Amino acid sequence: MKKTVLSLAAAAAVLSFGSMSAQAATKACFIYVGPIGDFGWSYQHHKGLEEMKAALGDQVETAYLESVPEGADAERAIERFARSGCNIIFTTSFGYMDPTNKVAGKFPDVKFEHATGYKREHPNVATYNSKFHEGRYVQGVIAAKMSKAGVAGYIASFPIPEVVMGINSFVLGAQSINPDFKVKVVWANTWFDPGKEADAAKALIDQGVDIITQHTDSTAPMQVATERGIKAFGQASDMIKFGPTTQLTSIVDDWGPYYIERVKAVIDGTWKQQDVWGGMKEGHVVMAAYANMPDDVKKLAEETEAKIKSGSFNPFTGPITKQDGTEWLKAGEVSDDGTLLGMNFYVKGVDDKLPQ
Amino acid sequence: MFESILITIATAATPLLIASIGELVVERSGVLNLGVEGMMVMGAVTGFGVALATGSPWLGVLAAVLVGALFSLLFGFLTLTLVTNQVATGLALTLLGLGLSGMIGESFVGLPGVKMSYLYIPYLTDIPYVGKLLFGQDPLFYVSILLTAGVAWFLFRSRAGLTLRSIGDNHTSAHALGINVIGIRYLAVMFGGACAGLAGAYLSLVYTPQWIENMTAGRGWIALALVVFASWRPWRVLAGAYLFGAVSIGQLHAQALGIGVPSQLLSSLPYLATIVVLVLISRNRRLTMVNTPASLGRPFVPDR
């Protein structure tokens, strides 16, 4: 009973808006978890929206909601979008997973794209994410070459698989050059608090690291590294302006190509459910220009990048030992994506304990 | 290393100290302004923008102080002239400040700011171990110490300070003595706003020279709590701000050492430490009672 009434209501809603959107442009809608002014995660998604808008011109109409809290508000925001005539809705935070699937069930004619999640309960839900860890491997290689102390500082946000994977990839990259390389991790417990991130960077530097990398959003650690005269890596966007003499490179989230492709698929009527985990090869993960390093390091970094890009090398290729000393991957063995996406252990060389 | 850790703590404590000292004066006059976060973030965006436009961090600071004071005037008009509820008005001020600052700062995102340079006095700053700590910090650090001393002197050594405290303790009798209660409260509220603006500018010009929405990240609330923590005494505000800063930085060091305690527990230490210390202090009932402004938060309308 409940189901039929729901689908009736949904059908009615779709009908009433269907006529509106038929001749008009395709409407693509975006929900961000942070403000578009965070210069990090949401900022990059919004840049993707703008890129898409520029590429598709009149064919597309866009709308977005920023700072939508994960929780009860998300479902309402998504449903409002679905009812307001959006043809495709991008929900760009992990916490929107269940609400996205719930609303998708009610609006079968609207396409939903959820970033970083794994649930696709209806045929009109697709998921997408990027292999940021590929970039972190390259960073690790550079760090091991550039560091005199053999220790890097890692400012992390929250212990989720995505972040843990990044730390491990960084360490593996570094150890491919210097097997004794170590990483000190500080969890900021926030994506976004410039002051706290700056403090974390200072604490790490005071403890002897001479390279800083971050998986939090603000540019504060870059500025601290500049002030203390050490090198650092950027995050999410190209932060070279904040550390012209400091930034070695940065992992840039480029969602533009994906958004263009998917919205175009809606326009052409070829949209299908999928689960995309794009990396360097697909152009979703882009390295900012290599800077502030000697030519041989730059060459090595470019070679590593090319190797990953061509698909001939996966950062998680054995032999890899876990932090507790047990073997994870045998020589030549490559990790499956499932293990990576749910990663909750460190590899050897990380100077931190992971909350279990 | 030890010296640089101390400087890190000072940098973390300074914005809290400045904002708290301002709020302390406001509360001593009997007014509770919960809008510190909003005024602070307005100061941060103004300071950043003006410094960027003019290239001068000092002009940025000046503008932030002015905007902080003007913004607090809005609160003053509502609570003092129209006697609206102070708690609700303060919270609304925070909402407004967070919104407005985001609107103003939309074009500042992603631009590196102007950083205020550190003090350098030849020879003195170069003294090993303590030189940088004592003579090589950012100018606003020294301002914050002077501000604390100044407010301590003003409140407890000057006649005007006595007047201000008497209003906070009993506005009706202060009014009966012919004191202009509303006028002085306006000044106190504006001083609080100016300090919050300065604290905001510290964030966007010294601490992390950049503008990001909501970059105050709750520091205004901590500043409010510190006033209570200090039982309305200026030097204890300083002690509280440095305690909070020290525990915050200490937990980051503990993490970097890899001691294996959940980071959430470590992150909650500054808050727990503040509670514990306050409990220890407040067991001395007489001491806190004497300092609490008795008219705090109560509306006042002069009758003729």
Place this chain on the structure above:
Amino acid sequence: MRIELVKRPEQSKLFSALSPFIALGLTLVAGAIMFSLLGKNPLDALYYYFIDPLREVWSLHELAIKAAPLILIAVGLSVCYLSNNWNIGAEGQFTIGAITGSILPVLFPQFQNWTVLPMMLIMGMAGGAAYASVPAFLKARFNTNEILTSLMLVYVAQLFLDWLVRGPWRNPEGLNFPETRNFHEYAVLPEIWSASGRANWGFVFALVAAVALWFMLSRTLKGFEVKVLGQSPRAGKFAGFSSSKMVFFAFLLSGALAGLAGISEVSGAIGQLRPTISPGYGFAAIIVAFLGRLNPLGIIAAGLVLALSYLGGEAAQISIGVSDKVVRAFQGMLLFFVLACDTLIHYRIRFIGMPAKTGEAAQNV
């Protein structure tokens, strides 16, 4: 020109009723100016802000979902504030209530029958009350200021929740993402009328709590005790009331209601525990409490108004493309007008005009 207030001999009934409308009028005018300055059609903007969310049934459900925790928390806080207990940590009590209420479905997922939900609600209330008892105890025993303790405990509660969902309570089937398992069907707070939207019984709890507390405050001795102790602890003492017992009463009551709001939100609207479960309901409820003039019935109206301003803000963002910041600034403005107009209930405003006109020519409003 100077503004002076003259206290009315008694509350003005007329302005009690009229002031919200005057505030609305002023907000409309100021909002129209603001939106025109931003280059948006002011009529469109105001339509999407205030009318559009009320046009459809599903949206009314959403309004109820948004308002429920605000009302539930705010009515509890009104008892605190009337008795002069400054609990500003409802956000923390909300969080702990959500956690303790979730113990059964998260740790004992096989235990499934109709008793689960009532037990969850009771445990949520107990958890919220227990957490609120900490600042109450510290205040009553050591005279520790409750503003600081209750606020600091908010951050501690949020970090505790964060640790739980990333560590021990993590969903074993959730690929190590930070969330607990989804609640089973017996642990979900049912929807009131699911054919038309997803509003759940949390809204009913809010209304019941508001009416009950209104009755307590205005018709019982306990209500009298609350107000007397709030206005003058000395007078209360002479009347034989204990202010330290009142501290506990107010905190436990408001903590329990915040806890109930927490578990209702989690089991009704979200369906699992996550690192963030509240967009700041505990703080927004402070505004709601005062906006409703600390009167539980007024709080119902205030909660609905604030909830409408969130929903309307969203509609305006989608339909006319104003940003989230504009929405928040507008919300702040709306609150200012409402607060300012309430002044008219207690006071007459006199504009003391030009020097020549002073004296008998002062205008009375």
